Amino acid sequence: MSTTEETPSPSEQPPARSDRNHWYWLLLVPIVVPLLPMLYNGSDPTLWGIPRFYWLQLLFVVLSVGVTLVVYRQTRGR
Amino acid sequence: MDVKVTELVIFTVLFVFVSVLGFVASRWRRPDSMEHLDEWGLGGRNFGGWITWFLLGGDLYTAYTFVAVPALMFGAGALGFYALPYTVVLYPIVLLPLVRLWSVSHVNGFVTPADFVRARFGSSTLALLVAITGILATMPYIALQLVGIEAVLKAMGVEGKWPITIAFLILAIYTYNSGLRAPALIAFVKDSLIYLTVIVAIIVIPAKLGGWDAIFSAAGAKFSAPAAQAAGSGVLLNANNQLNYVTLALGSALALFLYPHSLTGVLAARSRDTVKRNMAALPAYSFVLGLLALLGLMAIAAKIVPVGADPAAGVAGDRNTVVPLLFDWAFPDWFTGVAHAAVGIGALVPAAVMSIAAANLFTRNIWTEYVHRDAGPVEEARVSKIVSLVVKFVAVVLVLGLDTQYSIDLQLIGGVVILQTLPAVALGVFTRWFHKWALVAGWAAGMAFGFWMLWTVPNPATKHAHFGGSAFKLSELGFDTKWTIYAGFLAVGLNLLVAVAGTWILRAAHVADGEDTTKPADYTAEAGDPGVREIPELVGDGKSST
Numbered sequence: 337m338s339t340t341e342e343t344p345s346p347s348e349q350p351p352a353r354s355d356r357n358h359w360y361w362l363l364l365v366p367i368v369v370p371l372l373p374m375l376y377n378g379s380d381p382t383l384w385g386i387p388r389f390y391w392l393q394l395l396f397v398v399l400s401v402g403v404t405l406v407v408y409r410q411t412r413g414r
Numbered sequence: 415m416d417v418k419v420t421e422l423v424i425f426t427v428l429f430v431f432v433s434v435l436g437f438v439a440s441r442w443r444r445p446d447s448m449e450h451l452d453e454w455g456l457g458g459r460n461f462g463g464w465i466t467w468f469l470l471g472g473d474l475y476t477a478y479t480f481v482a483v484p485a486l487m488f489g490a491g492a493l494g495f496y497a498l499p500y501t502v503v504l505y506p507i508v509l510l511p512l513v514r515l516w517s518v519s520h521v522n523g524f525v526t527p528a529d530f531v532r533a534r535f536g537s538s539t540l541a542l543l544v545a546i547t548g549i550l551a552t553m554p555y556i557a558l559q560l561v562g563i564e565a566v567l568k569a570m571g572v573e574g575k576w577p578i579t580i581a582f583l584i585l586a587i588y589t590y591n592s593g594l595r596a597p598a599l600i601a602f603v604k605d606s607l608i609y610l611t612v613i614v615a616i617i618v619i620p621a622k623l624g625g626w627d628a629i630f631s632a633a634g635a636k637f638s639a640p641a642a643q644a645a646g647s648g649v650l651l652n653a654n655n656q657l658n659y660v661t662l663a664l665g666s667a668l669a670l671f672l673y674p675h676s677l678t679g680v681l682a683a684r685s686r687d688t689v690k691r692n693m694a695a696l697p698a699y700s701f702v703l704g705l706l707a708l709l710g711l712m713a714i715a716a717k718i719v720p721v722g723a724d725p726a727a728g729v730a731g732d733r734n735t736v737v738p739l740l741f742d743w744a745f746p747d748w749f750t751g752v753a754h755a756a757v758g759i760g761a762l763v764p765a766a767v768m769s770i771a772a773a774n775l776f777t778r779n780i781w782t783e784y785v786h787r788d789a790g791p792v793e794e795a796r797v798s799k800i801v802s803l804v805v806k807f808v809a810v811v812l813v814l815g816l817d818t819q820y821s822i823d824l825q826l827i828g829g830v831v832i833l834q835t836l837p838a839v840a841l842g843v844f845t846r847w848f849h850k851w852a853l854v855a856g857w858a859a860g861m862a863f864g865f866w867m868l869w870t871v872p873n874p875a876t877k878h879a880h881f882g883g884s885a886f887k888l889s890e891l892g893f894d895t896k897w898t899i900y901a902g903f904l905a906v907g908l909n910l911l912v913a914v915a916g917t918w919i920l921r922a923a924h925v926a927d928g929e930d931t932t933k934p935a936d937y938t939a940e941a942g943d944p945g946v947r948e949i950p951e952l953v954g955d956g957k958s959s960t
Binding site for chain 1: 493495498499502503504506507509510513514624626627628629630649650651656660661663664687690691692693695697698699700704705708750937
């Protein structure tokens with residue numbers, strides 16, 4: 337790749353974006369919560385006969401999708 | 415075992431259908447010429463949201479996952495469920511690193527993670543290490559896709575190695591012909607079949623077994639046997655394997671997008687926004703994975719006996735056949751054929767993407783770097799196509815020549831190995847603070863420590879004394895505890911320590927560091943930005959682009 341034409345004129349400058357956005361901190365929730373076994377390593381309450389260990393961790397998928405969607409919407413185009 | 419004709423016919427018809435699709439794929443969204451690495455190896459870098467979703471999903475959730483995770487649940491219970499938190503924490507973790515990597519790769523024309531490392535740290539040595547690590551970690555992963563196909567064939571009563579060899583030959587030829595377009599197109603069929611199978615299975619099987627209560631009490635009864643208790647099995651985790659569960663989930667999540675094939679799917683996306691949106695949409699697959707994992711417990715309740723097992727003599731048999739056999743038990747023959755095809759075709763998509771990724775690594779970071787510096791995109795595409803054949807050939811030899819159990823151990827090593835590229839690739843996306851030689855030293859330390867830990871783990875099932883699992887006993891380090899931890903997690907920890915300490919020392923000693931040729935703005939660039947040039951223009955000047 338040539339490096340000679342690396343300074344585009346001001347009009348060609350890409351829009352100033354930053355990956356610094358406080359919304360990204362929200363992503364820590366679905367990262368930390370599924371890694372806390374004391375929350376889900378038990379049988380009660382059961383749901384349709386499924387121990388908490390299994391149904392609660394499946395529910396974390398919904399948590400992860402929800403949070404990631406919120407972060408996506410809030411940081412879109414920036 | 416008798417050959418199940420109806421199942422085999424349905425399986426073969428679907429298999430042939432996707433093979434034809436694989437060949438037709440070269441005409442799909444057809445470029446002027448396929449003779450360019452961006453076309454063959456990245457599908458033209460123009461996949462939108464839906465295609466990226468199917469391709470990435472089809473690529474990350476492999477047949478091996480669908481077969482081995484339930485097999486682990488069948489054998490060990492709760493511990494096998496780690497695959498769920500693993501894929502739940504995965505996307506929030508990789509969202510930012512991946513969009514930044516997409517941007518910098520788009521601006522600079524990177525095709526592989528090693529391309530990025532070379533530019534970021536100005537070190538061809540470090541790039542070579544990343545490339546070799548990627549190829550080594552991917553090879554057994556491809557081999558394991560074969561194990562997935564082998565499992566369904568075994569369950570249908572087809573023994574021997576020839577059927578798998580033929581299946582892989584077909585795969586090799588259409589990947590050669592169509593590049594990344596083939597798995598991208600086949601992924602639609604694969605995922606439709608998988609979703610269909612899982613939805614039917616999750617409704618039909620519990621109903622046949624008398625509800626979830628019956629399933630979990632059957633599993634509880636099996637795991638309450640003294641031998642199972644001693645091995646740490648159970649419907650819930652015990653006190654000693656919780657740390658292993660959590661570190662295995664986190665470590666696997668950190669490793670997944672370091673595998674070159676995951677990045678191939680990401681770089682093929684049209685825009686930064688496509689990648690970001692997919693991080694929110696992909697967990698739909700995690701839900702399916704969780705439900706599939708529960709099939710392992712259903713197999714216990716259905717009293718499935720794995721192929722080759724002899725419970726009286728204490729022989730475990732091939733647990734990978736548990737899910738295919740459960741389908742056979744629960745479904746009419748024709749639908750069992752469909753379900754088996756879902757697993758079989760599920761092996762083809764990842765295997766194709768993996769071989770393409772490994773080939774790209776070889777071409778860009780070994781061939782163009784060390785053998786033929788003036789290789790243009792046309793030559794790169796040609797070399798990659800040939801290497802993709804070689805890679806698959808080696809994978810076939812691995813499976814044919816080695817015990818299946820042994821190739822699973824190789825995959826386990828693969829995960830620990832690929833994690834050692836984390837400081838250079840994943841952290842490099844955010845900072846270039848690390849000194850290039852400190853990263854090399856960290857890589858070496860992590861590798862050595864990782865291999866030593868894996869070496870200490872015996873495999874009780876096969877009576878091998880070494881490389882029997884990834885759960886490292888903390889007592890081996892002198893701690894007075896029965897806790898186990900994921901070996902890769904500790905290895906990458908040491909890697910980071912060495913990289914940090916090494917950077918301080920090398921900076922203090924004023925050892926020359928490499929030059930970073932990327933710019934801060936590269937990391938946030940979006941397709942269509944003024945000033946961001948189109949990729950074909952970048953690499954189309956007949957020269958290597960790095």
